[in-house]
Amino acid sequence: xxxxxxxxxxxxxxxxxxxxxxxxxxxxxxxxxxxxxxxxxxxxxxxxxxxxxxxxxxxxxxxxxxxxxxxxxxxxxxxxxxxxxxxxxxxxxxxxxxxxxxxxxxxxxxxxxxxxxxxxxxxxxxxxxxxxxxxxxxxxxxxxxxxxxxxxxxxxxxxxxxxxxxxxxxxxxxxxxxxxxxxxxxxxxxxxxxxxxxxxxxxxxxxxxxxxxxxxxxxxxxxxxxxxxxxxxxxxxxxxxxxxxxxxxxxxxxxxxxxxxxxxxxxxxxxxxxxxxxxxxxxxxxxxxxxxxxxxxxxxxxxxxxxxxxxxxxxxxxxxxxxxxxxxxxxxxxxxxxxxxxxxxxxxxxxxxxxxxxxxxxxxxxxxxxxxxxxxxxxxxxxxxxxxxxxxxxxxxxxxxxxxxxxxxxxxxxxxxxxxxxxxxxxxxxxxxxxxxxxxxxxxxxxxxxxxxxxxxxxxxxxxxxxxxxxxxxxxxxxxxxxxxxxxxxxxxxxxxxxxxxxxxxxxxxxxxxxxxxxxxxxxxxxxxxxxxxxxxxxxxxxxxxxxxxxxxxxxxxxxxxxxxxxxxxxxxxxxxxxxxxxxxxxxxxxxxxxxxxxxxxxxxxxxxxxxxxxxxxxxxxxxxxxxxxxxxxxxxxxxxxxxxxxxxxxxxxxxxxxxxxxxxxxxxxxxxxxxxxxxxxxxxxxxxxxxxxxxxxxxxxxxxxxxxxxxxxxxxxxxx
Numbered sequence: 146x147x148x149x150x151x152x153x154x155x156x157x158x159x160x161x162x163x164x165x166x167x168x169x170x171x172x173x174x175x176x177x178x179x180x181x182x183x184x185x186x187x188x189x190x191x192x193x194x195x196x197x198x199x200x201x202x203x204x205x206x207x208x209x210x211x212x213x214x215x216x217x218x219x220x221x222x223x224x225x226x227x228x229x230x231x232x233x234x235x236x237x238x239x240x241x242x243x244x245x246x247x248x249x250x251x252x253x254x255x256x257x258x259x260x261x262x263x264x265x266x267x268x269x270x271x272x273x274x275x276x277x278x279x280x281x282x283x284x285x286x287x288x289x290x291x292x293x294x295x296x297x298x299x300x301x302x303x304x305x306x307x308x309x310x311x312x313x314x315x316x317x318x319x320x321x322x323x324x325x326x327x328x329x330x331x332x333x334x335x336x337x338x339x340x341x342x343x344x345x346x347x348x349x350x351x352x353x354x355x356x357x358x359x360x361x362x363x364x365x366x367x368x369x370x371x372x373x374x375x376x377x378x379x380x381x382x383x384x385x386x387x388x389x390x391x392x393x394x395x396x397x398x399x400x401x402x403x404x405x406x407x408x409x410x411x412x413x414x415x416x417x418x419x420x421x422x423x424x425x426x427x428x429x430x431x432x433x434x435x436x437x438x439x440x441x442x443x444x445x446x447x448x449x450x451x452x453x454x455x456x457x458x459x460x461x462x463x464x465x466x467x468x469x470x471x472x473x474x475x476x477x478x479x480x481x482x483x484x485x486x487x488x489x490x491x492x493x494x495x496x497x498x499x500x501x502x503x504x505x506x507x508x509x510x511x512x513x514x515x516x517x518x519x520x521x522x523x524x525x526x527x528x529x530x531x532x533x534x535x536x537x538x539x540x541x542x543x544x545x546x547x548x549x550x551x552x553x554x555x556x557x558x559x560x561x562x563x564x565x566x567x568x569x570x571x572x573x574x575x576x577x578x579x580x581x582x583x584x585x586x587x588x589x590x591x592x593x594x595x596x597x598x599x600x601x602x603x604x605x606x607x608x609x610x611x612x613x614x615x616x617x618x619x620x621x622x623x624x625x626x627x628x629x630x631x632x633x634x635x636x637x638x639x640x641x642x643x644x645x646x647x648x649x650x651x652x653x654x655x656x657x658x659x660x661x662x663x664x665x666x667x668x669x670x671x672x673x674x675x676x677x678x679x680x681x682x683x684x685x686x687x688x689x690x691x692x693x694x695x696x697x698x699x700x701x702x703x704x705x706x707x708x709x710x711x712x713x714x715x716x717x718x719x720x721x722x723x724x725x726x727x728x729x730x731x732x733x734x735x736x737x738x739x740x741x742x743x744x745x746x747x748x749x750x751x752x753x754x755x756x757x758x759x760x761x762x763x764x765x766x767x768x769x770x771x772x773x774x775x776x777x778x779x780x781x782x783x784x785x786x787x788x789x790x791x792x793x794x795x796x797x798x799x800x801x802x803x804x805x806x807x808x809x810x811x812x813x814x815x816x817x818x819x820x821x822x823x824x825x826x827x828x829x830x831x832x833x834x835x836x837x838x839x840x841x842x843x844x845x846x847x848x849x850x851x852x853x854x855x856x857x858x859x860x861x862x863x864x865x866x
Contacts, residue, residue, distance in 0.1 A: 574645025589622025703748030
């Protein structure tokens with residue numbers, strides 16, 4: 146009982162000393178929560194006065210969603226508030242450690258250090274979370290009274306719990322910085338070091354890899370997954386991509402570990418460390434090495450990049466940065482300007498280490514670019530390249546309704562970024578022919594030392610491996626098309642590649658409720674169950690897509706596109722069709738075919754005989770090429786790449802031929818690649834010949850808005866040569 150009484154008495158007395166921090170906390174949360182919520186409600190009522198009665202419900206739902214976002218852990222305002230408060234309450238609670246007189250006074254009390262430690266810790270937490278909890282629930286009650294949504298209380302409870310955990314994590318980091326330092330200024334600098342060194346080092350590694358490794362794709366596991374999560378600020382601001390559960394786990398585990406470490410340091414901390422720069426001499430050397438080497442490496446990269454890949458300027462930057470940073474560290478450590486050039490040997494070692502690490506990256510000493518795993522070590526593999534499929538975005542863009550509920554009849558497209566598409570493909574694809582993947586990688590490595598040729602067709606190829614050890618490896622190569630046709634064919638023809646690339650192959654055909662055919666010009670059709678058996682059509686298409694050979698892609702081209710819609714997709718298309726209204730001159734078939742044409746379209750090749758036959762049987766007036774009768778003339782311009790004088794010159798024009806004879810036009814139409822439906826393919830095209838098609842309906846402007854078409858390489862019409 147006496148022990149408990151003493152603890153609470155100390156808690157009360159410490160609270161009196163720190164009452165100003167409570168006032169700051171109350172004011173911050175009063176204005177950010179209560180006043181902020183009241184302002185949002187006032188704006189809501191103002192907008193409601195000018196709204197239609199039918200919009201009131203959607204306005205309410207939208208306001209509640211806005212409030213959820215405001216109090217949620219993705220709001221950077223509250224992340225900033227909690228970081229600032231963590232510094233304030235930690236410094237106010239343990240600032241006595243920076244004064245020798247105060248340390249002697251506290252340590253002379255007949256109280257165990259552990260008790261004093263937990264009094265300071267607990268008070269700091271209570272000073273922040275009590276006003277936060279009260280103001281949060283007052284704000285949620287304001288919304289509840291006006292909106293009548295009881296779920297607000299539950300959501301507020303979870304948001305409060307999440308913010309408290311993130312605050313405590315940052316709070317323990319600040320206390321850790323205090324335990325390591327002897328004065329407040331150095332303590333604040335230590336907070337910055339603990340929060341920003343690991344993320345900055347991660348970015349430095351990424352910078353070196355992207356600069357010096359030709360096959361670099363992304364940083365490794367430690368730099369990308371671990372270092373960013375060692376920073377409380379990075380976690381609370383959500384800088385890294387991670388699930389909520391992962392962030393909470395980091396906060397809980399990190400807080401517990403740091404709490405134990407802080408207690409041990411507090412018990413070991415000598416009273417004489419007050420006023421010194423660093424409390425424990427043992428950590429001076431590693432911290433100095435970490436900072437000096439980092440700055441030296443950073444300035445090497447800066448000098449190298451700024452001065453056009455100059456090694457000499459890189460070395461100058463590394464040496465000068467190492468000297469200056471080491472001098473500053475010695476001044477800070479010794480608190481004496483006369484010690485500016487102390488420990489010269491340590492300074493030299495830091496500079497040598499930084500130059501050695503820079504050389505490891507620059508000269509690829511450990512063979513990063515040359516590394517290719519053994520086939521026997523590979524668990525799964527993925528290859529992403531426009532050589533294989535240049536329309537991957539069609540399968541990862543998503544159609545949906547507008548986020549704001551008041552616009553529930555308005556549709557939109559969520560466009561997937563290239564990085565997201567590549568990440569999903571690397572995760573889902575599992576190519577069975579691992580030998581072909583490794584062979585392709587070897588071509589990429591061999592191509593690193595090859596000189597660029599004007600007549601070559603090269604493209605970026607991303608290869609991802611998941612090894613049996615669990616390690617993931619990604620490399621990017623620039624590969625010549627002609628040299629890699631064999632390997633590309635083996636990969637494209639692989640079942641694992643196609644099932645990973647084309648979602649339709651994994652779709653249940655019974656789920657398809659409509660099909661959109663988008664062909665040449667206005668040769669479009671929206672098919673429903675009234676037109677025929679859509680499930681059978683889907684199965685036929687899936688069979689022919691799976692059987693499509695790479696050799697066919699190289700020699701042929703898709704003259705049309707096809708999209709398979711499930712119930713959800715059809716609802717969205719219907720809403721978009723309705724929204725498009727009567728102001729469009731398109732036919733209903735063309736309307737549906739053109740709606741959201743960045744999503745879900747697959748190729749239709751002339752070689753898909755069964756699919757073409759079924760489409761015709763279902764009422765599609767299918768055309769595999771343009772009609773000669775519709776064309777006024779065709780203009781073909783030839784460019785000779787051999788006449789390029791410099792790398793930056795465009796092709797030198799040698800002349801343009803105009804064809805008006807029906808026979809000549811027919812011969813050209815048999816060869817020209819007219820791929821103007823949503824699925825566009827330019828594989829193996831001869832860009833030395835540009836074709837413009839002029840219709841009789843518009844003899845002044847070329848078809849397709851002046852779009853230039855090409856022939857397949859090696860398949861140029863005789864009358865064009």
